[in-house]
Amino acid sequence: MTIGIESSTKPAYGKLAWKPAQRHIVVSDEAGLVAIERLLATACPTGADPIRVYILGREHRTGSLLRAAPASLEVHAQEPGFSAALSACMDTAPAASRLYVAGSEPFLSLVRRLARDRGFAADAMLAELAGSGARRAQCVHCKTVYDDIARRAFDCTRCQVTLIVRDHYSRRIGAYQAVVLYPSDPNIPALRQELL
């Protein structure tokens, strides 16, 4: 049997824009800062609550955002602190809340998983991919998760085989599926070069 690449589970990304909601939660990593600055520069149409902004990154990179002074801004340098703060915010969020996320693929995966664990509906989260298309990918054989996989084929160091990254994406695992390639597959050199 042939294991194809395509899957409808591949997350769809667009440009962030406000949508009606009672509470707006805006998050990004350093790669996504430009996108949320652009969003925050436009007028937010609705919302009873102040806009909440959570950044995973270093303080000095967020200067322009601080000057724009949204109502509530938290900057966390470390992932656990960021995740705890964002989770706490989502726990108290009213049902009609929206989550605006911009950043790298691994960051989007992280936030998507946090939102899923907090019972956020999938369509309550809007995402914009920033930076490279590098993905988190899980070796389906040994379950090791690799960050920053930039190309279609890479090696699993634990299984010692070459894997292909599919577009099949699991929100639960927060990663794309990577599956062994037949060792003599003639496409391997080209897949190693193909950017995701």
Next chain:
Amino acid sequence: MNLAIAPQTVDLPPNVFRGDMTFRNSDAAILRFPFPFNSDRFEMRGVGIEPQDRRGPTAAYRSLFDIDEHYLDEVAERAFVLDHDLSRYAMLPHMQQAQWEATDYIMRAMAQDFPESFSYRREGSNCRWENRLLEQHQEFVFGRDETLPCAAFEYITRQTQGDFVLMDQRQGTLWVDGGMVTASYGWSFDFILGMNWHDWHGTLIGAAAESRVIDQALRMTMMLAAETPQRRVTWVHSARPRLDKSLENKIVWQHDIEGITADSVPDDIFVRSEFQQLYRLPSSNAIIFGLRNYLLSLRDVSRVPKWAARLHRVLRDLDPGLARFSNIHFRQECVDWLERFDDGRSLSPGAGPDTDRLEPHP
């Protein structure tokens, strides 16, 4: 089940569906095979669902959760897979009621269909399960995990043949929220755990014909009623009698095609019949999705004249536009070998063997 033809010893480590792959069917097993082709041409028209009603063309249809001569080997195979990869069994926390209801349902059906092998007694919450094939019996309290050696659904599915997915129904779709899957064909249960119907089938979306079938199957499955379980017999063309063709195990099985020649095709290529079953659980509203696999080599197929001629026609005339048939291994070699059994006569409709005696080995 005729224990006289059951394997008397179980290889350790199991060697029947892996390793040397010593899998063989007895004559009786060949005749009870759920042959997947009703007519001379296989088409993805409709989803082919029919009532799962203990009636059908062979003995494999006469029970809900079928037990056959491969029981001990399949139980050993499953235990071996679980020993090496715990991800093949999982149950999300909100499925607690459903997994107990499913366990009760499966035990009831096994005891009803195979009373000489299994018995199940339940008085209030006090239950007693006896499995004479494994020489086990167990007293437990319904709903209380700690009264069984493991989670209830894991407990019973370690004693069945076939894979099981437990689906939850909410938000207008079905969710893969639990299961015991040690013999999937080209997919990973662990990866799709927690996905909804369309994401679960996400990798098939490219093929328009299959997409329509997937939408239609979702609508039909969501309407499933507790009193009318459903089934669908489908198939794959499989190299060697390996059950564990999961994505997890692809590093191993992707080499199964190596060494197969035109001469070895009759013994190395198998019709793998996937007997899918759907049962609605009325209290939890969850659905048991059973995927029971049967394997028959081309040589075994050829001992039933009608099946041999039909398989020849099906393989010869497959629509190459269907993505899943575009790369069937050794298709031409199989067609060439099967041609000798097909004189072009007209074959009776339906999948029954039309005989109770096998032809000698060709």
